[in-house]
Amino acid sequence: MEIRKKTYKLLGLLLAGTTFYACSPTIDSPSLPAPSKGTADFTTFVAVGNSLTAGYGDGALYLEGQQNSFPLILANQFKTAGGGEFVQPLMGSGNGFGTRGTAFIGRLEAKFNPTTKRPDITPTPPSTSPLAADWRVSNATISSLGNFGVPGAKVIDALVPGYGNPANGAGRFNPFFTRFATNPATSSMISDAAARRPTFFTFGLGNNDVLGYATSGGLDSVNIEAYRPLLTQLGITSLPAGGVNGKYPVTPATIFAATYTAALRTMQAANPTNKCVIVTIPDVTRIPLFTTVAAGLAAAGVPQVAYINASGRVAALNTSDPSTGLLLLTAQTELAAGKGSPTNPLSNAVVLDPTEIKTCQDAVNAYNTFILGLRSDRVAVFDVTPFFARLVRGTTVNGVGLSSSYVTGGLFALDGVHLSPRGYAMVANEIIGTINANYGATIPLINPLDYSGTQLK
Amino acid sequence: MIKKTLLAATFAALPFLANAQGYWVYLQSARHTGMGHVGVGLRPDASSIFMNPGSTSLMEKNSISAGVSFISAKTAFQQSGTTANGTAHPVETNNNPISTPFYLYGVWGPKGEGLASKFKFGLGVYTPFGSSVDWGTSWSGRAALSSISLRSICIQPTVSFKITDNFGIGAGFVYSVGGVNLQRVARTGFSPNPATEGLAELDGAANGMGFNVGIFYQPIKQVSFGISYRSQIDMTVDNGTATMNNIGSVSPLFPTTSFKATLPLPAIASFGVGVYVNEKLTLSGELNYGAWSAYDALKINYGVQGTGWVNINSPRNYSDNFVFRVGGEYKLMENLDVRLGYAYAITPVPNGSMTPETPDANRNNFFAGASYRIGESLRIDAALQLVNVDARTDTNTETNIRGTYKTNATVGALGVAYSF
Structure with missing residues (x-):
């Protein structure tokens, strides 16, 4: 009987001790350097x-x-x-x-x-x-x-x-x-x-x-x-x-x-x-001004658009290949107006051609x-x-x-x-x-x- | 044009769930929990349906047992580096609900002599995987996870055959049903006006199947061996529901939709040894090998495409792991057994893959338990387990969440077993 009591007591202590255990995961405070200026001087x-x-x-x-x-x-x-x-x-x-x-x-x-x-x-x-x-x-x-x-x-x-x-x-x-x-x-x-x-x-x-x-x-x-x-x-x-x-x-x-x-x-x-x-x-050439429109066309299933290049000729731009030319955000207005085909090409100003x-x-x-x-x-x-x-x-x-x-x-x-x-x-x-x-x-x-x-x- | 960009970039990689190591809930018997959850190599009781179906046939009596555990786990997290003021980041703690895995086993076999008496038939219903983690909707990593609840219940009809009086084999078919509920805050690169943060919720029923086989051999009275293998179970969500709440003006991009996902519950191979020192003292050791490398990525595919929901493919790259267990049982009095155990689990989560749903690290587990017998047939089991997960600092390669995680857990287990 004595042993049994002791066992119960031990179990009771275990229970009490563990009740708080899960409530208290702690993380040791990291040692962080205080802000410092090093060899620089930020006064002015x-x-x-x-x-x-x-x-x-x-x-x-x-x-x-x-x-x-x-x-x-x-x-x-x-x-x-x-x-x-x-x-x-x-x-x-x-x-x-x-x-x-x-x-x-x-x-x-x-x-x-x-x-x-x-x-x-x-x-x-x-x-x-x-x-x-x-x-x-x-x-x-x-x-x-x-x-x-x-x-x-x-x-x-x-x-x-x-x-x-x-x-x-x-x-x-x-x-x-x-x-x-x-x-x-x-x-x-x-x-x-x-x-x-x-x-x-x-x-x-x-x-x-x-x-x-x-x-x-x-x-x-x-x-x-x-x-x-x-x-x-x-x-x-x-x-x-x-x-x-x-x-x-x-x-x-x-x-x-x-x-x-x-x-x-x-x-x-x-x-x-x-x-x-x-x-x-x-x-x-990788900022959104140049990368957005062509990627959008490519995703929408438009593989190519036509534009007038710097020499005044109609050229083709592959919308999934940036090396063939980049469409500026301003090309959206012209695209919305139906431009972009070989007979009605985008203007030179809205395209950055390969050159x-x-x-x-x-x-x-x-x-x-x-x-x-x-x-x-x-x-x-x-x-x-x-x-x-x-x-x-x-x-x-x-x-x-x-x-x-x-x-x-x-x-x-x-x-x-x-x-x-x-x-x-x-x-x-x-x-x-x-x-x-x-x-x-x-x-x-x-x-x-x-x-x-x-x-x- | 803008539309497509908007769609693609918005919600890249909604990560999801899984309490890795933690989603192994190794609490399949209150008796065994008290001694380190060793059981594969020990002489059987009804829980052998889970532990090692090979040993089930060596049971002298028929038996049923049932039990439940109460898991209270908490994780603290502290971001690495400093705040803008140069001070340490505050420690954030999750607030998980107590989860209650349970088990129920029944074993029956014809008595007497002859071939039929060499068979034992059994049914197990148990919850070997599951987790419940709740970080809330305002903590620093809420874009990766707000809360996750993963449930699985395995139903395992089992046959075990006694080849000789000291050698048994057995197999069970495992059908697993369950579900997942994942919530994460939809924080975007852009700032909606008003500056709201949406809450994405993925909820679905999951099921999968597998098997559990084992061999048990007791060459001499003092020593027994067991090997068991639980196959991988792919828990598949076929028709979950994804909803987005409170996302403000861009809500048309997030229609409620279905999703599909598969989460592997990895295969586990185990080897165990039992040593029966004398009438009172039993010792056991066990090694589990978890085939966690099956969990290489979390993939979720949505029913609608071309909206704000973007399919998820989050790398996990888990590694296979080992768990070492030792435990002992001592018959203190005629009606009272006491137990102690220890287990060390090596984490399957590699560096770079720490996530708030699985803040795992190597674990020290301490166990204690006792059984009280009432008469010849009834046994009541109780056990306690303390889990001390190492503090671990990591930077997740996908989310760039950088910080230190520390988890403690306490488990209480209660069970009852009846033999006839």
Whole structure:
């Protein structure tokens, strides 16, 4: 009997002990490094770049995009390791401002159409314009500015004094720089940014040296001749071969290298101990602007469309073979109007033909080879190419699929060129990774899912 | 144009279920649970229908037994890396319902002499696979899994034949019925407005069949051996129902539809030894080999194509695994047996394949149990099992969910057996 009692007691104790066992799986706290700046100094952070730096998206520069720009995300993270305030030239609330052709528009909107089961994408009215009285930001903003992203700026533009001067006449100045140029008549983007004496900067120029040509279906060109005075200052007296009256499809690689070097060196000289991250150029022919329409046709069982090529002849484009040509998003309007057959071909402007694709890719490759060669103790390079390839393949964050697919991929803006807040957050993480790896810092990453994907109403 | 892209990319890879190792619910007899769930190589009772049909024929009496277990399991998860502030991520814990696998066995054979008396016939109804995992709809990995409930009930008619008094063979046909309910939050790359998160639910009945065979041999009084093999059972959902709730404006992309899926319940080969030290003490060891490599991918095909539902093909790449078991039974008093056991299970889940539905790792299992006999014929069994799953850090190659999982489980088992 005694033994039996003891057995019961033992069993009772076992029961009591185990009741709480399953309720308490514990995980040992990991030892995490405290945020630190490493050899970098984020006291005064400046971002130099184009629309991607500005937080442009959905066909316009608007407040919500700016509030999710990658430089601002970076600056917020830098604050964990001694970073200071970061001021942006914010637009007022509303749809913002962009252009489509010659028209002024606000941000594009995607609205799911239950009948067609696809999003309808339409521009909203602009909430402001360069003609508005409050187009320029306040002097207080200008004097403490951190974000020098100017939509549309090529590398060479960043060096041009008076790049924001309306007196130059339409098409000869950039109204987005007018907004915050210290002196629109004389300032250059680089002179203004360098005047901030940054302790750290990002440098994200170069996309527009090829994008203008690409997004016009190969019609646009870069007028290098127009920059003659600046080039002379840089010691370039003769233009490279391949131009017609000083015009080139894309910025010639030698000009790109010379102007990139001049801009970067000026930023470095502004504070001789500063550090930076420079960014390579993605293969522009793989952004949704160029990949969406043909893939859609192929999926819908349309194997071929006809278009007029750069030589004025009718050519065939295989919708499942991007090397035979790329259809711009703007081709949708022409397709909807019945174009695309050999007798009624798509226009040259909505197609990037194989020769044009090669022109773009050769330029990007040359630019990137140059940029990657600039790596040094003070210059870290965020190479976009492998990152972008991952987005094209599609990736996941916590089980959520993200990709370069138009609208559904969540990372690109509705214009098919720029990024959504979530896309910019992914870029910010990559740059933080570059900083941590190159400068021995431990800046915490952010969760891209905390940022809005491509918005679909 | 946009439409097609929208369709293809939206809901790539709805993953699904399966509590790997965990979907082996090795709780087929309260008596055996108390001693490490060894049983393949031990002299039989009615649960031999499951353990080793080869030994069933060596039972001296007819018997029925029944029992139920109560599994309380909890998994903690902590994402790797830091929050945006540089601090550790909070630990998230699932809140699983208590699951109650059960068993019911009946064994009958003609008594007396002659050929007929060498046969035993039996029927087993038991639940060897199943899981219930509920992470809720707001945890960090909700896009991969919110909750999963996997049920299976095996019905096994069995024949066992006694070749000699110490050598038996047996076979059973296994028909398995069950069902699956999987829920995951439909988080999208794009942001619907208002910013809603839909909930996808896949629900369906499943069935499959297989067999269970065994050999039992007791060369001398002190030692017995057993080998058993349970075949793979492909649990097939032929006509499940997939529904999407609260997905907002894009709901036309997600009509309620059917789905098909197959989940393999892997084959298990076992070898066991029983040692009868004296009248009071019995010891046993057992090795299970699970053919988990059958689970290479989770595939779900939807009835409608060209909508937001995109067929699933999630890699799992499981490996075959071993489980080592030892246990003993001691006759403490005339009416009371006490038991202890231990088992070590090597996980079949490879690196890169950790999922919230199967947060598996190598496991230490501790067992204790007791039986009380009332008279000659009635026995009441009770057992306790503690499962300590190693903490494991992994990055899933498909979902990129990165973090550390730690699971503990407590099992209580109760059973009753009657011999006649």
